[in-house]
Structures are given as C-alpha cells and as structure tokens.
C-alpha cells in the first residue's frame with residue numbers, strides 16, 4: 391500500500407489552509423493521486439482552545455473562536471477582534487508556562503535552548519514532553535492506518551520544532567516520512583545548515599513536488615481542489631484560498647532579494663478556475679505571489695467577480711497599477727486589500743537597491759488604491775546599508791503625505807541574507823559581512839554585517855523608529871489600527887469606514 395497524506399505541522403496562523411500543503415495536495419490530486427491534507431496547526435489550536443483549555447480551567451475561548459468564524463457583521467470590528475485575540479493569546483501563554491523555556495503564540499513556536507538548532511529539536515522530540523506531544527500522540531492514534539507515506543510540508547521555521555517531533559512519532563509508528571516545502575529549499579538555496587536537517591529527517595525532497603508523480607513537468611502546471619482529512623473549520627469569517635499566479639518574481643532585480651534564483655513561471659489561470667470549482671462558498675483568494683502580475687490580474691477580474699467574495703495580495707507600487715481604471719475595476723471585482731512594498735521614501739535608497747519604482751510613484755499608487763476603496767497595507771524597510779537619517783525622514787515624509795490613506799503598516803529592519811547579490815557585492819555597498827559569535831551548528835538565513843564607514847544603520851533605524859517614527863501623529867494611528875494577530879487574512883476582512891466589500 392502507498393496511501394499518501396500531506397501534513398502541515400504547527401505553528402502556522404490557523405486562518406487559512408497552509409499554501410504549500412494546499413498546492414502539494416492539489417497538484418497530486420490533479421494527477422490522480424489522493425493525498426488528504428492534515429493541517430496539524432489548525433488541529434493543534436482547535437484541540438488546545440476547545441478541548442484542553444476547558445479541561446484545564448483556562449479562560450473560556452469558545453466565544454472568541456465563534457467570533458473569528460462568525461462575526462455578527464460582515465466584517466471584523468477592530469476593537470472586538472483585538473480583544474478576542476487577546477483571550478486566545480492569554481490562553482496560549484498560560485499553556486506555554488507548563489513547558490519551561492517554550493514560547494508559543496498564534497504564529498510562532500520558540501523552543502528552549504539554542505535557536506534553530508536541529509540537535510536540540512531532536513532531543514526535545516524524543517523527550518516526548520513538548521507543548522505538541524499530547525496533541526500529536528492523539529492525532530496519530532486517531533489517523534493510524536489511514537496512510538503509509540506522510541509528506542510533511544514545511545514553509546516556516548515556526549513549524550520546525552513540531553515537524554521534527556511529528557516525523558519522529560510517525561516513524562515510530564512505522565510510517566514512511568518525506569519532508570519538503572519552501573523552507574527546506576530556501577535553506578539549501580539561500581541559507582546555511584541544510585545538511586543539519588539530515589539528522590532530523592530521513593528523506594528530504596527539494597524539488598517542487600514532481601518527484602512524487604514520476605512526471606518531469608512543473609508541478610504547478612496542474613492543480614485542482616485537494617482532499618481534506620478534516621472538515622473545513624479555519625478561524626476566518628470567509629474561506630481564504632491561497633493561490634499563486636506566478637512562481638519566482640516578475641521583477642526579480644532587487645539586490646537584497648534572496649529569492650532571485652527561483653525559476654519564474656506563470657501558473658495557468660485555468661488552475662485557479664479548477665481550484666475555485668471545489669472551494670467552499672464565498673471564497674476569498676489570497677494571491678501569494680511575490681509580486682502580483684498586473685496583466686494577469688486584469689484578465690482574471692471577471693472570474694473574481696463571478697466566483698469569489700474577494701481577493702488580496704502583494705503589489706510592487708509600480709506605475710502599471712495606475713493604468714486606466716484598473717484599480718477601480720479591481721475594487722468592483724472584489725479586491726479587498728493590496729499589500730504594497732513601498733519600502734522607503736528615499737529615491738536614492740530605492741535606486742541603489744534596484745527597486746524599480748520611485749517614492750512618487752509609490753505615493754500615487756497608494757493614494758489611488760485608497761481612492762478606489764481598496765485597503766492599503768504598506769510595508770516599509772529601514773536599516774539598509776548606506777541609509778542616512780535624511781533617508782529615514784523622507785520615509786516618514788512619505789507616510790505624512792499619505793495621511794488617511796494607509797490602513798495598516800508593517801515595519802521591518804533589514805537583515806542581510808546569507809546569499810544574495812548584495813552579500814556578493816558587499817564591499818561595493820560599503821559593508822563587510824561577518825559571522826555570529828557562536829559557531830553552534832544551527833540553521834541560518836542571515837548574517838551580521840558592519841559598515842565600512844562606521845555607521846550602524848540597523849541600530850540607528852531602531853532608535854529612529856522608537857523615538858521619531860512610531861510616535862509621529864501620522865504613524866501612530868496606523869500602527870494602532872494594525873492587528874497584531876491573524877495579520878493579512880483578517881486585515882482584508884476588517885471593517886473600514888466607506889468600504890462595503
């Protein structure tokens with residue numbers, strides 16, 4: 391027998407089906423191979439909040455879960471959303487306390503000991519008393535005998551502790567385990583320490599899924615609605631379906647991008663039609679592209695309007711979005727939110743790192759998105775090598791000019807990828823990549839660096855954010871409105887004055 395199952399270990403925010411597991415199972419389904427999705431992150435949180443919490447006498451989570459699945463109104467109310475998430479987080483905190491050194495949240499799991507150390511994770515998994523052990527043992531007991539080959543899909547480091555334990559328990563139960571997904575390929579291609587995973591997993595697959603089919607064609611060339619092992623019961627008011635229109639990136643030139651070697655491909659749009667044909671009612675499509683392609687979106691608007699109750703995704707703020715009535719047509723067809731990578735208000739910084747748009751264009755795109763009635767979630771990046779106080783002030787100025795037009799904001803501080811063009815050309819950009827103090831055998835995606843001119847853009851940015859940027863009257867209200875938990879998916883479904891879709 392060779393019955394397969396696709397497993398997505400905790401922790402991933404349980405608001406939508408994990409994209410990697412969904413595409414793997416959907417691609418196998420399109421080739422006649424049934425491999426039901428077991429979303430153990432959703433399973434773990436449901437078990438914790440709805441079974442374990444009442445038994446252990448924690449705060450009653452039921453009303454919070456009910457609200458997230460079925461708010462009284464069409465969209466989430468920001469205040470209510472914040473308070474129900476607070477209840478869930480407090481239960482997670484109380485539960486974590488039973489496991490010394492562990493920290494769990496709705497989107498992360500941090501084990502005790504050295505960070506990202508596979509040997510520590512193996513020891514914890516074999517010890518059998520992690521926050522996941524109780525749930526995983528029950529799940530294996532329940533599903534034992536329904537599959538012989540587990541395909542563990544890994545997308546985030548937050549899944550790794552539970553993935554190591556899941557693989558160990560499945561192998562103890564005599565089940566073959568293969569591990570793959572974007573995390574393992576990213577570690578091999580752009581990180582460090584992938585060989586350490588050999589101690590955690592016997593079989594690792596680095597390809598896009600095609601080795602499971604025996605046919606050498608791009609895996610996403612065929613996808614349809616997959617089979618689920620459990621009922622669809624995500625913590626979301628509408629079913630959110632992840633789907634990429636492309637793999638790789640349409641732009642592919644930013645110098646600090648670790649993903650530039652990913653092969654580019656347009657995913658056939660027919661696949662989206664097939665996926666939507668099997669989806670639950672009123673789906674919202676989460677476009678998971680690195681940068682949503684403008685032309686394809688235009689072509690898909692009739693499909694979105696007819697078959698979905700909305701869509702959202704990442705956009706480079708390039709001038710193409712301003713063509714004709716595109717943004718208004720998108721709003722009419724259900725576009726709920728664009729996540730815009732504006733990154734900096736300094737044209738010098740954007741040019742230096744080959745972002746391919748100017749701050750003026752980004753400003754016009756964001757303003758037009760808002761005017762069209764689409765929510766704006768703006769991403770800003772601070773601390774790039776060579777960034778000065780003047781550059782940072784220009785970013786603040788950009789936000790000030792957009793007052794009232796930005797709904798949510800994501801602020802990050804630059805990390806130097808282990809591998810990218812900037813790391814290769816470090817000296818040209820005035821930096822020298824370094825090494826971490828510890829040479830412990832751990833997984834790494836980033837390296838420390840120092841600037842040759844003595845400046846410290848990361849530290850300076852941190853101070854700037856704390857002392858100048860966050861307290862600014864143009865910024866504070868946006869940060870206050872940005873939900874801390876269930877980010878993108880629920881932001882697209884959050885009520886906003888004047889918006890009705």
Ligand code: SF4
Pocket residue numbers: 639640641642643644646647648649650680681706
């Ligand atoms: S737009 Fe994003 S994914 Fe594309 S090259 Fe730039 S950083 Fe990379």
